[in-house]
Amino acid sequence: MSRIGRAPIAIPAGVTVTVDGTTVTVKGAKATLTRDVHPNMTVKVEGNEILVTRPNDEKQNRALHGLTRSLINNMVIGVTEGFKKELEVNGVGYRVQKQGKDLVMNLGYSHQVTMSEIEGITIECPSANKIVISGPDKQKVGQFAAEVREKRPPEPYKGKGIKYVDEYIRRKEGKTGAKKK
Template structure:
C-alpha cells in the first residue's frame, strides 16, 4: 500500500478547498490553483484534513493516490508560501535584466535571449547575475528555471554558464602541453 497516499493533507486556516466531482480548487493568499482528479480517486474533507481515497485497489491506483496527495500538498504550499528557484550566472560579460514581464539574458551570444514569464511566474534580478524565479505552481517554477539554465548550461572546463544556486559543477582538467623533446 502507498504510505504517502494514506497520509492526510493538513489544511491551514488561510486555505479554502472546493471539491467538484472531477476537479479540486485550492485558494489562498498567493492565488488560486485547479487540478483535475483522476476518475479512480475520490477526495474527502474532514475537519482540517483532506484525504485521497481509492475507488478500487490495484497497483496503478495506489501510485496515483500517492502522486495526487503530493500534488495537492504542493498546491497548498504554493498558495500559502509560494515556490522560488534561484539561478546564478558565471562568465565575463554575462548579465540579466528585466524587460517588462520577460527576462533578457546576455550570455555570450551575438544576440540577447528573451524568456517570457508564463502564468503567474515572476522574475527578480539581483546584482545583474542572480535570477530568482517565483510562483505558486511548483512544476511551472522548475520548468521555467530549467529553460533559463538551458540557454547556456555550465561547461566543465571554465565553469561558465547559468547554474542553480548551490549547484556543484564537476570541473575537468584542460589539455596539458605534451612538449617532450626527443
C-alpha cells in the same frame, strides 16, 4: 498502502479547498489553483484535512495514490508560501537584467536572449548575475527555471553558464592536465 498517499494534508488557516467530482480547487492568499485528479482517486475534505484514497491495490492505483496526494499538497503549499528557484549566471560578460516583464540575458552569443514572464510567474534580478523565479505553481516555476537554464547550460571546464544556486558542477581538467610526463 502508500506511505505518502495515506498521510493527510493539513489545511492551514486562510485556505479553502473545494472538491467537485475530479476537480480540486485550492484558494489561498497568494492564488487560486485548480487541478483535475485521476477518476480512480477519491479526494475528501474532512474538517481541516484532505484525505486521498484509492479503490484497490492495482499497480496503477498504487502509483496514482502518492502522486495525487503530493500534487494536492504542493497546491496547498503554493497558495500559502509559494515556490522559488534561484539561478546563478557565471562567465565573463554574462549578465541578466529585467526590462519590464522581460528577462534580457547576455550569454556570450552574438545577440541578447529575451524571455517573457509567463502568467503566474514572477522574475526578479537582484544582481547582474542572479535570477529568482517565483510563483504559486511548483510545476510552472520549475519548468520556467529549466527553460532559462537551457539557454546556456553550465559547461564542465570553466563552469560558465546558468546553473541553479544549489547545483554542483563537476569540473574536468582539460587537455593540459591530461599530459603528465
